[in-house]
Amino acid sequence: MATIYEVAAKAGVSPATVSRVFNGLPVSAEKIDLVRAASDELRYSPNKTAQRLRNQSSEVVGLLIPDIENPFFTALARGVEDVLQAAGYSLVLCNTDEDPDKETHYLDIANSENMAGVILAPVAEDGDIRRLTDRGRPVVAVDRDTGLNIDAVMVDNRAAGITAATALWDAGYRRIACIAGPLEIETTEERTLGWRQVVTKHGADSSVGYLQHANYRVDGGRSAMQALLALDEPPDAVVTTNNLMGVGAIQVLSEVGIVPPEIGVAVIGDLPFATLSPRAITQVHLPARHLGTTAAKMLLDRIAGDNQPARTVVLRAEVTLGLAPLAAS
Template identity: 50%
Template sequence: MATMAEVAARAGVSTATVSRVLAGKPVRPDSAEAVRAAATELDYELDRTARSLRRRYSDLLALVVPDVENPFFTAVARGVEDTARRAGLSVVLCNSDDDPDKERRYLAIAASENMAGAIVAPAAGDLPVGGLARKGATVVVIDRSVEADVDQVGFDNVALGREATRLLIDRGCRRIACISGPSGMGTARDRELGWRAALAEAGLEVPPEYLRHANFRVDGGRRATEGLLGVTPWPEAVLATNNMVGIGALQALAASPGDEPRPEVAVIGDLPYATTDVSGLVQVPLRPRELGVRAAEMFLERLGGFTGAARRVVLDGTTTGAEPA
């Protein structure tokens, strides 16, 4: 049987548009006609699928993120919401605070309320999706990888860490410290690996005291940087492995006493606001809205009948690719 993605490709529209036609939502007449024609050619049963969606699920989608105050996740939420809304779904935003218990509670509520499913940036590697799976609900994981057999969308974090470090090396920096996230988090671990790889490729040492683990928040970046400024010699540069850590690092450096030259800073992600002079700052931008859009599209494809193997989509600075997980 044809899938929603195949109908969308044949009609020359997005899967969100196909989903709106399925749900009886208004779309441009020419787009609706193209979808119906493609469905007929591919023997895709629009009416039966639409009835099934209305019967089994509410029109709610849970989006569970670790920090709603981080503009990165605000942009992710915008991408999810814009895409889901066009398909007739409403998004319920849930803040887990990286707390597995809070995350578990939100997912249990999504299951008990017969939501269409959840898009989750998981707090840990063992995402508790059993309740949703038993109800046949859809789950897509974003930003952080898990072992569960579900669709996942994230970034090439090793490449990001390597690229940011290479930019510092190209500026002549040799003593480069890294503020990574929690040691058990895959995103943090991979960005740290990229930092190590770039230093090794340049023949540079990795002093153990130049690696600091912190939470992915401003206070974590600030405390980690303060610790680095107690190291002799000071690092010539600091890699902050996410945007909020970067803000904390800049705050700590701006407040640091002494005559030592201030280390250069590279940040993975876009700074949401500036706390000090950021001239010369190295930034490796991410595409959080695109992350949200792609996750929502994959969600809608599953909701529309796609039953293929779990997919893993990796976004980097130049390309987007997908392959079975």
């Protein structure tokens, strides 16, 4: 790789002049031509590492997500990438695995790598985000809240829970269960609260094991659904508070031969790879990609020097109704 010194030597000018040409600072037309010719010939492109050291910042943004294999987060990542790529930034994608230590580790890296900023779906509320913000590096929280006063892009999870449960109730289901995630994850807790609000409003009983806590993944949904089916009076419908648990629940149902709309199923989150006709299922679509693009735009604003007080943007989910039960129960 050619350096700025080689270009300068070949063009018969100083390195400073080469730098000026590449940064659009005033240089005589004559020398501009010399420099362009020399740099073309040597296929010169400025060394980003040296630029970064000198400028104390880079055109790299970190994105920290808990699970790269969850389609929700990949859609989010896709949204982030689209915006950043268009703005000439590159994206470093880090998998925190719901592990606070990994999160801290990657935040340290963001720091010592001089990244321009970070978009973060936080694992722990007390993460070491300060280290970045103290150095003036913008951080945007996405999907989940931090305790800190920073930009955030969130989904109205309570409303999503209400929407899901209401859709099932309106379709005629009366014994609506809920498969919730681990207690520590606030998003799923909020959705659960939305479900509970609807169920109790209608005076239905929600205390007989209809609330199942499970891990956030497919197998969690499976075991929770199995537990629900084993109840003396199984539910006639179920809300799952994320996409993967929804997959697990539907798998179990299809294995025992109970297919929606024989049982009502509402999933909060999208099922991009559902293999049965998605029409039978109520989906509360989370705007994952939009979450990503919004967060990326906010981050770019901050990088550009925007200093307004921290904003929180709340996006709403959109529902696709599933079929109603075949006959009144």
